[in-house]
Amino acid sequence: xxTFNIGELSDKSGVASHAIRFxxxxxxxxxxxxxxSNYRRYPEDAIARLxxxxxxxxxxxxxxxxxxxxxxxxxxGDRAExxxxxxxxxxxxxxxxxxxxxxxxxxxxxxxxxxxxxxxxGCPIVEAIAQQG
Amino acid sequence: xxTFNIGELSDKSGVASHAIRFxxxxxxxxxxxxxxSNYRRYPEDAIARLxxxxxxxxxxxxxxxxxxxxxxxxxxGDRAExxxxxxxxxxxxxxxxxxxxxxxxxxxxxxxxxxxxxxxxGCPIVEAIAQQG
DNA sequence: CATAACCTTAAAGTGAACTTTAAGGTCAAG
DNA sequence: CTTGACCTTAAAGTTCACTTTAAGGTTATG
Numbered sequence: 001x002x003t004f005n006i007g008e009l010s011d012k013s014g015v016a017s018h019a020i021r022f023x024x025x026x027x028x029x030x031x032x033x034x035x036x037s038n039y040r041r042y043p044e045d046a047i048a049r050l051x052x053x054x055x056x057x058x059x060x061x062x063x064x065x066x067x068x069x070x071x072x073x074x075x076x077g078d079r080a081e082x083x084x085x086x087x088x089x090x091x092x093x094x095x096x097x098x099x100x101x102x103x104x105x106x107x108x109x110x111x112x113x114x115x116x117x118x119x120x121x122g123c124p125i126v127e128a129i130a131q132q133g
Numbered sequence: 134x135x136t137f138n139i140g141e142l143s144d145k146s147g148v149a150s151h152a153i154r155f156x157x158x159x160x161x162x163x164x165x166x167x168x169x170s171n172y173r174r175y176p177e178d179a180i181a182r183l184x185x186x187x188x189x190x191x192x193x194x195x196x197x198x199x200x201x202x203x204x205x206x207x208x209x210g211d212r213a214e215x216x217x218x219x220x221x222x223x224x225x226x227x228x229x230x231x232x233x234x235x236x237x238x239x240x241x242x243x244x245x246x247x248x249x250x251x252x253x254x255g256c257p258i259v260e261a262i263a264q265q266g
Numbered sequence: 267c268a269t270a271a272c273c274t275t276a277a278a279g280t281g282a283a284c285t286t287t288a289a290g291g292t293c294a295a296g
Numbered sequence: 297c298t299t300g301a302c303c304t305t306a307a308a309g310t311t312c313a314c315t316t317t318a319a320g321g322t323t324a325t326g
Binding site: 016018019022026037038039057062063064 | 282283284285286291292293
């Protein structure tokens with residue numbers, strides 16, 4: 001079985017060494033074995049765990065939520081709990097999309113009204129921001 | 134002409150006194166007049182300026198961007214520049230909506246596949262996160 | 267005239283997710 | 297055997313947009 005130093009794991013996973021140590025302190029990564037000289041030695045599945053963290057982050061999960069998901073996996077916990085976490089995340093994302101879509105609509109409408117010529121005084125963009133939000 | 138203490142301005146604008154002083158340090162609000170006892174005295178248009186800041190924040194502008202917009206107004210600058218700032222913001226928002234929509238699609242699909250019953254081992258949610266992002 | 271409710275400043279704290287720095291110890295190459 | 301690239305730790309710094317704290321001075325009310 002292959003094992004890695006933290007630098008090799010960093011290269012293979014794309015996560016900086018310092019970030020890996022940070023994840024260890026934050027209980028996202030388990031404490032790895034050590035060499036006699038106290039170097040961290042990681043098994044191959046550490047790569048997958050880091051990639052799980054990266055992907056979950058891309059999905060907008062916070063480290064707290066990711067820790068929860070990892071703990072459920074480690075304890076082989078209840079699938080219903082994982083579902084709850086993901087469901088909450090989906091709602092959060094849908095809410096964000098709605099807010100951003102409203103802003104997109106008003107902002108693009110406002111931009112159509114502003115030719116970009118002339119002085120600031122009377123600029124439709126500024127007036128739109130000033131008026132309502 | 135009416136003038137206000139910082140607390141009155143805070144009540145009228147909905148922005149905390151400390152935040153108003155913070156905006157002054159950050160050059161979003163101009164230094165107001167002072168009473169003999171060194172209290173800040175604000176004119177009525179300070180309310181509108183704070184509301185401009187609030188609304189711009191709701192549109193997702195950062196304080197740096199808001200400062201730029203306010204400086205353009207104060208200097209009665211070029212409308213084209215304000216348009217550029219707003220355009221960049223619109224692109225940023227559209228990009229965010231796209232990313233979130235992709236996540237929404239995959240996450241809701243994954244949730245449909247997961248009944249919520251059984252152990253974590255083999256949970257479609259965990260597998261979906263582990264696999265790709 | 268005391269007390270509460272304002273106001274002043276500078277500086278430190280918050281949270282999220284790291285990154286950077288300081289001050290070393292270890293290991294492989296030439 | 298030395299140079300450089302790795303590794304160790306703890307602690308402080310980063311960004312954003314404030315909030316909180318500390319340590320006072322001022323003004324309105326009873």
